[in-house]
Amino acid sequence: MMMHRIRHTINGICRRARWLGCAALLALPxxxxxxxTLYIFTWTDYTSPExxxxxxxxxxxxxxxxxxxxxxxxxxxxxxGGDAQFDLVIPSSYYVPRLIHSGLVxxxxxxxxxxxxxxxxxxxxxxxxxGLKYSMPYQWGSTGLVYDTRVFPNAPKSWALLFxxxxxxxxxxxxxxxxxxxxxxACAYLGYGxxxxxxxxxxxxxxxxxxxxxxxxxTGFVDGAPVLSQVVRGxxxxxxxxxxxxxxxxxxxxxxxxxxxxxxxxEGSERWVDVMMIPKRAPHPELAHAFINFVMDAKQGAALxxxxxxASPNQASQPYLDDVLREAPAWPTDEEQQxxxxxxxxxxxxxxxxxxxxxxxxxx
Numbered sequence: 148m149m150m151h152r153i154r155h156t157i158n159g160i161c162r163r164a165r166w167l168g169c170a171a172l173l174a175l176p177x178x179x180x181x182x183x184t185l186y187i188f189t190w191t192d193y194t195s196p197e198x199x200x201x202x203x204x205x206x207x208x209x210x211x212x213x214x215x216x217x218x219x220x221x222x223x224x225x226x227x228g229g230d231a232q233f234d235l236v237i238p239s240s241y242y243v244p245r246l247i248h249s250g251l252v253x254x255x256x257x258x259x260x261x262x263x264x265x266x267x268x269x270x271x272x273x274x275x276x277x278g279l280k281y282s283m284p285y286q287w288g289s290t291g292l293v294y295d296t297r298v299f300p301n302a303p304k305s306w307a308l309l310f311x312x313x314x315x316x317x318x319x320x321x322x323x324x325x326x327x328x329x330x331x332x333a334c335a336y337l338g339y340g341x342x343x344x345x346x347x348x349x350x351x352x353x354x355x356x357x358x359x360x361x362x363x364x365x366t367g368f369v370d371g372a373p374v375l376s377q378v379v380r381g382x383x384x385x386x387x388x389x390x391x392x393x394x395x396x397x398x399x400x401x402x403x404x405x406x407x408x409x410x411x412x413x414e415g416s417e418r419w420v421d422v423m424m425i426p427k428r429a430p431h432p433e434l435a436h437a438f439i440n441f442v443m444d445a446k447q448g449a450a451l452x453x454x455x456x457x458a459s460p461n462q463a464s465q466p467y468l469d470d471v472l473r474e475a476p477a478w479p480t481d482e483e484q485q486x487x488x489x490x491x492x493x494x495x496x497x498x499x500x501x502x503x504x505x506x507x508x509x510x511x
Contacts, residue, residue: 184209185434188221188229189237190421193286195454202441208434218242225251231428234435240420241327243275243282244492252424254280259436262443265463270420275492282422283439284460286452288390289479289487290328290417292410293375295384306336306412308385310359320385321369321377322360326505327490328387328417329356341415341488344497349504356508368509372396379403389419390476391457398456398471409476411483418487420460 183206187194191214199210213233215221221238222245229236230251238246246252257263260283270284292309294302298318302308308315309322310333323329333352334343343349359365366383374386375396390409397404423442425435441447449467452459458478459468471477479487493501 182207182209183431183434184211185235185431185438186211186213186233187235187237187438188213188215188224188233188426189235190214191216193237193421193455195451197450197454198442198447201447201450202438205441206434206437210438222246222249222251225426230426231430233426234429234431235438236424236426237285237421238424240273240275240282240422241490241492243422243424245494245498246424247276247281248494251427252281253427253429253432255283255425255439256436259433260440260443262440262463265443265445265448265461267460267462270460273420273489275489276422282424283443285421285423285442286391286455286457287418287420287460288457289411289476289483290323290371290387290389290419291393291476292412293378293386293388293393293407294410295378295381295406296408297406298384302408302410304410304413306332306414308410308412309387310336310355312362315364315385317364318384319364319366319382321366321374321383321387322356323387324368324370326501326508329508330501330505331417331490332387332412335412335414335416338414341417342491344491346497346500349501353504353508357511360508360511375407378407390479391455394471394477395456411476411479411486413486415486415488418484418489420489 185208187210189212194212202208203210215224218239221236222242225236263283266284271279273279276282294308299308309320330349330352331341331343333355334348335341337351337355339348343352369377369386371388372392374383374388375392377383378386379400393409423439425432429435442451443461445461445463446467448459448461448464452464452472453469456472456477458472459465465473475483
C-alpha cells in the first residue's frame with residue numbers, strides 16, 4: 148500500500164527487476180547455481196536491500212522479488228497459479244481471511260519461528276487470524292488525514308475535515324481509492340464505529356461518500372502516497388494517507404512538508420498490519436519459514452522498518468529503530484492508539500455486498 152525510498156545501488160535496481168530479465172546483470176558463478184531461490188510476492192519497495200543481502204548470505208540463498216499494486220491484483224495472481232510460484236506473499240491483514248478460506252495459503256510451522264517471541268503483545272493475537280495460524284506480522288502503521296495547516300490552521304481532529312462542507316467549502320480535497328478505508332471512515336463519522344459490519348450502515352456510509360464526491364471541490368480518488376505530493380503542490384489541501392508514507396516523504400522533502408500535518412480522527416481510524424504468509428503450493432516453504440524468522444530478529448526487523456519508514460511489530464527491534472519511528476506519527480501516542488482499529492476481513496456474501504456498494508460509490 149506504499150511508496151518508499153528509491154534504491155541507489157545496482158543490486159537494489161536489479162533485485163526489483165529480476166523477474167523482468169535483470170538477473171543477467173548479477174550473473175552468479177556456476178558454483179552458486181545450486182543455491183535455493185526464495186520467491187517473494189509483495190508491494191513495490193517493501194523490502195530492505197540490507198535485510199535481503201544479509202538473508203542471502205546467511206542462508207546461501209537467492210531472493211527474487213515480484214510486485215503487485217493492489218490486493219485484488221495479488222489475489223488474482225495467486226488464484227491463477229501464483230500459489231505454486233511464490234514462496235512468500237505479503238498482504239494486508241484484512242485480506243487474510245479471504246486467502247485462508249480460498250485455500251491459497253498454508254498454515255505456518257511455529258516450531259520453525261523461534262523469533263515469534265519478539266512480537267509486541269498487541270500483535271500476538273489477531274481477529275483476522277486467531278493464533279496467527281497462517282500469518283505473521285511484517286509492518287504496521289495507521290491511516291489518517293493529511294492537510295495543509297495554512298488552509299486549516301484550526302483543523303478539528305475529525306473526519307469532518309473530509310465530510311463536512313461547512314468546514315471545507317472550497318479547498319480541493321480527495322478520497323482514498325480503497326473502499327475498505329473510505330466506507331470505514333464514513334461509518335466512523337456517522338457514529339457507527341470504524342469497524343461497522345451492518346449492511347444498512349454500509350449503505351448510509353455510501354450515501355455520505357456519494358454526497359462528498361459530488362461537491363465541486365472534490366478532485367478524485369487518490370492513493371495514499373501520491374496524495375502527499377498533491378498536497379505539497381496545492382493540487383489538494385486534504386487527503387487520506389498512511390503514516391509510513393507521510394514520514395518517508397517528509398524525510399525526503401522537509402521544506403515541502405513544513406505546512407503539512409498528519410492527523411488521526413477522533414471518531415476512529417485504521418491500524419493496518421501487513422503480514423507474511425506462505426502460499427499453499429509454495430516451492431520452498433522451508434526457506435520461507437527461515438525468511439519469516441529472519442525478519443523477526445531484533446536487528447533485522449529494525450533494519451527493515453528503518454528502510455521502509457513504517458512502525459515495527461517487533462518488540463525486540465524497538466531499541467534499534469531510528470528516532471523518527473519511535474514517535475508520532477510513525478508511532479502514535481497512547482491516546483491516539485485508542486482510536487485505532489483493524490479493518491475486519493470479509494468473505495463470501497458480505498464481501499460481495501460490500502464490493503457492490505463500493506462499486507456504486509466509484510461509478511456514479
